[in-house]
């Protein structure tokens with residue numbers, strides 16, 4: 001069972017990238033579980049027809065004890081399993097609290113033994129890497145960490161922060177920074193800027209995703225590009241990202 | 256003594272706006288203390304010639320006990336007093352920990368009684384409003400909260416989060432959301448988008464700041480626009496922001 005964490009600055013394209021990656025992996029035959037770890041709780045939105053599934057934190061608030069896997073794990077596009085950790089009201093307690101609650105609940109209910117996914121992907125807010133947001137790295141939940149970034153300074157700064165956090169826990173856990181995923185924003189010299197940062201934090205750019213209108217069109221239908229436009233060049237970009245992440249020879253060079 | 260908190264998504268222009276606001280207020284005759292509450296610790300950089308002052312958290316790590324005000328409060332451009340809270344290493348403990356430490360230390364050393372500033376401005380990271388980042392709102396340290404935003408979706412989302420957090424503590428503290436400051440990024444329909452969000456969270460756009468190359472030019476000299484280009488239109492924009500924030504009739508309409 002491969003356990004991957006996708007980090008990055010809020011708004012950089014983590015959920016778009018992750019949900020398309022999950023869809024692509026599922027099309028390639030993998031059983032995938034995607035776990036949204038962002039208080040925004042919309043990571044899996046386009047795998048389930050454009051709605052927000054109930055979060056683990058919501059369920060705990062509503063049902064307190066009797067929570068079953070059916071309350072928090074939802075089947076989406078092509079059988080991808082969807083979970084949202086959720087987050088507390090702004091200002092109240094640690095924003096990462098939902099992630100801690102979700103991990104504990106999934107463990108308690110033996111989710112991985114029950115569903116036996118081939119790949120588990122955590123989509124994690126990376127603006128601050130502390131509290132619950134550090135858990136995928138710190139707790140040994142993720143083995144491979146990828147950071148989604150553009151050439152914008154603040155997303156590169158966040159990438160460095162995330163790399164530093166992974167490094168902090170090198171001795172404790174087994175999470176390793178496997179690479180940067182360039183999600184293009186159209187900044188000047190974007191590729192060079194991202195590659196320079198990759199070098200500075202001892203990693204590489206493992207894939208490039210162009211900015212593409214198919215993303216918005218698919219979103220408007222509550223779908224991923226992989227579902228809405230299966231034959232398109234953009235779908236192929238996500239399929240080759242799936243290859244890159246599973247460390248298979250990328251079938252298309254998208255950089 | 257007026258106590259103001261400037262919140263906003265990381266990278267949106269809080270520190271640029273805050274340091275220019277401080278410089279403008281000081282030019283208008285106010286005694287100003289600016290307290291950087293972002294682990295990046297560069298809020299006051301362009302008030303002190305482009306360098307990073309030692310943070311409160313650094314000092315606590317180095318000196319543990321014997322910390323004096325001279326260790327953490329630095330005089331910058333035109334007498335503006337500069338403090339940086341600092342932050343822990345990524346992944347270790349609450350990212351807002353520096354803010355808590357800084358507030359406690361400033362209180363312990365009676366900084367406000369010693370310096371007697373007319374205006375205290377907190378420049379606070381607003382991606383997550385929890386732990387130390389919620390302290391300016393929750394602890395009663397700030398009375399007026401302003402949020403810097405552009406028309407970009409993620410900065411508007413952060414603005415809504417911050418408004419919700421201020422609302423959480425309405426009954427406890429006395430922090431009130433006083434308005435949004437539009438720091439232009441050149442998004443389509445930017446003004447409309449920001450005004451729409453302002454309406455949704457029961458506040459207004461109190462000032463508009465255009466995107467302007469003088470910012471970068473001044474930054475390259477380690478200065479604010481107010482210091483480097485005192486006669487420029489952009490300096491006037493920040494002077495009128497100072498009026499708007501002190502609730503004086505804005506001398507120039509920048510929207």
Ligand SMILES: Nc1ncnc2c1ncn2[C@@H]1O[C@H](COP(=O)(O)OP(=O)(O)O)[C@@H](O)[C@H]1O
Pocket residue numbers: 008009010011012013014015016017183184209210211212213215216219
């Ligand atoms: N490759 C892309 N091309 C075009 N638009 C994109 C792309 N990736 C992301 N977006 C847009 O950026 C917005 C923010 O992305 P999202 O995945 O929600 O960010 P995050 O999860 O990091 O907060 C989305 O609404 C989406 O429309």
Ligand SMILES: Nc1ncnc2c1ncn2[C@@H]1O[C@H](COP(=O)(O)OP(=O)(O)O)[C@@H](O)[C@H]1O
Pocket residue numbers: 263264265266267268269270271272438439464465466467468470471474
């Ligand atoms: N009005 C503006 N015009 C041009 N550039 C700006 C403006 N405001 C901010 N910037 C640029 O944006 C960058 C990020 O701003 P900064 O104040 O450091 O953001 P934050 O403090 O919110 O993280 C700065 O390096 C600055 O050059």
Ligand code: SF4
Pocket residue numbers: 093094095096128129130131132133348349350351383384385386387388
């Ligand atoms: S640990 Fe991080 S997420 Fe939790 S309260 Fe502190 S700043 Fe917020």
Ligand SMILES: [Mg+2]
Pocket residue numbers: 014015016038040042043
């Ligand atoms: Mg997301």
Ligand SMILES: [Mg+2]
Pocket residue numbers: 269270271293295297298
């Ligand atoms: Mg800043």
